[in-house]
Amino acid sequence: MTQTLCVASVPAGHPYIDRALAAPIGSPVQVRVLPDPQPVGAPAGQWWPPAIVASGWINSHRADADLLHLHFGLESFTVDELVAAVDAAHDAGWPVVYTVHDLENPQLVDQAPHVRQLDALLPLVDAVVTLTPGAAREIAERWGRTALVLPHPRLLPNDVEPPRGLAHDLPVIGVHLKDLRPSVDGAATVRILLGTLDLLRDRGVNATGEVRLQRRVRDDEQREQIRFLCAERSDVVLIEHNRLDDEALAEDLAHLDVCVLPYHSGTHSGWLELCWDLGVAVAVPDVGYLREQHDDQATIAGFSREGLDGDRVESLAGAIARLLDSAPKPGSEARHDLAVRRLEERTTTDEMTARAHADLYSDLLAERS
Incomplete structure (x- = not known):
């Protein structure tokens, strides 16, 4: 019997989320990601600042999802607002997962606010994910949390043939x-x-x-x-x-x-x-x-x-x-063949990553039941 889980992801409309959470057909756990709520005043298709984290959204939508997964785009919020969002998720019965993409926020000059967010969130969330063993080691050293390491998925869409590029005289x-x-x-x-x-x-x-x-x-x-x-x-x-x-x-x-x-x-x-x-x-x-x-x-x-x-x-x-x-x-056949081979490899690793996310979600929900 297939279990379907609904995730409130921050954000949802990003290629990383599409690839990392798309469990293959036939997987015992299927993941559905809520679309990004429209931020007030933002143009269509813009997910930032993420409305899921805004005050009151989780309380108003507690029946719409099973779990909260934080990724990035959080720099618009104070530490108190982020803690309140995690507390609201827990009150709704949602486990909270945080994927640490950035130990240094690429959008900020002063890293102090980002460090304060990490200091507040990492002890509070139910599970931590990151992309590399080195980042996991740093997370363990600084915050005492064991992070699940899951590689970054492919970014080139599945239905796109890798462009060949053009040969030229000089590199x-x-x-x-x-x-x-x-x-x-x-x-x-x-x-x-x-x-x-x-x-x-x-x-x-x-x-x-x-x-x-x-x-x-x-x-x-x-x-x-x-x-x-x-x-x-x-x-x-x-x-x-x-x-x-x-x-x-x-x-x-x-x-x-x-x-x-x-x-x-x-x-x-x-x-x-x-x-x-x-x-x-x-x-x-x-x-x-x-x-x-x-x-x-x-x-x-x-x-x-x-x-x-x-x-x-x-x-x-x-x-x-x-x-x-x-x-x-x-422009060479060797370049094209390499890209095709890598994308074939990505199909396997991305399925493993999606299954690992689904298993993590399922385990966290079982622990809270």
């Missing part, structure tokens, strides 16, 4: 700075990238750079620095654009030989997961537990974000050179 090294949120080391990453292209050229490796930036950014001064840095370079193109939809983003990433992640802080990276789905090589800064998300030296290479610019250039140049030697090229 393209790209960096996406998006809207320059606080965790992005925008101008510094561009400066190091330019130095890296020079160093690679001196060593006989000619490559071009591509810097992408959204038209609406959070730091106008830093955008001007980036424009200035790119303006005089014939080997670098700066592309400013509106926010890309998922299909356009995948197409754009697929034509890169190497994608450089521009973070100076953080814990995990969904961007890394999308590159993994596409078979795109990634240069990863030594931030958080990004390197633990996938163990593959052919398409993932680490570089240091510490030290003087010369040291950082040397480290990034070494990472890119290794990736250019080992990773399949855009």
Whole structure:
């Protein structure tokens, strides 16, 4: 007999939730996720700030779900509001699960409010989940909680053929700075990238750079620095654009030989997961537990974000050179075959992750019955 559980997820309308909770047909426990309630004044399709956490929502919808699962998007709320939401869930008979995606919140400059949220929530919730063993160790050390480690699911939709990208004469090294949120080391990453292209050229490796930036950014001064840095370079193109939809983003990433992640802080990276789905090589800064998300030296290479610019250039140049030697090229059958193979592997691991979530929910509800 199939058991169906209804989860109030914060948020619901996000690819991570779609993939991580979608138990396969035939599973003894099926999970249904409530759609995101419409925040007051928000446009259609916007889930933030999550109305489920807002005062009174859980009390008014206690019959609509079996469990509360917190993921991210909580920075709009005070610690007292989050504690009140967990207390309301418990009063309604709902267990509460918290997946710690971020030990450092990428949306915040000052991490103190996020740490206060973690300090309040982690002792209070019924179960803790995270994405990597390193994050689980840190959670155990700081809060004494044992976190269930479940890997990030695929981000490329199931019904989408992996884009092949286009072959080109010179390797393209790209960096996406998006809207320059606080965790992005925008101008510094561009400066190091330019130095890296020079160093690679001196060593006989000619490559071009591509810097992408959204038209609406959070730091106008830093955008001007980036424009200035790119303006005089014939080997670098700066592309400013509106926010890309998922299909356009995948197409754009697929034509890169190497994608450089521009973070100076953080814990995990969904961007890394999308590159993994596409078979795109990634240069990863030594931030958080990004390197633990996938163990593959052919398409993932680490570089240091510490030290003087010369040291950082040397480290990034070494990472890119290794990736250019080992990773399949855009437009090649090898790249396409790698992406297809990885997505097939993801089907299995994502089913395991969904089943693990369903089992966790079922166990927690049994404990409260």
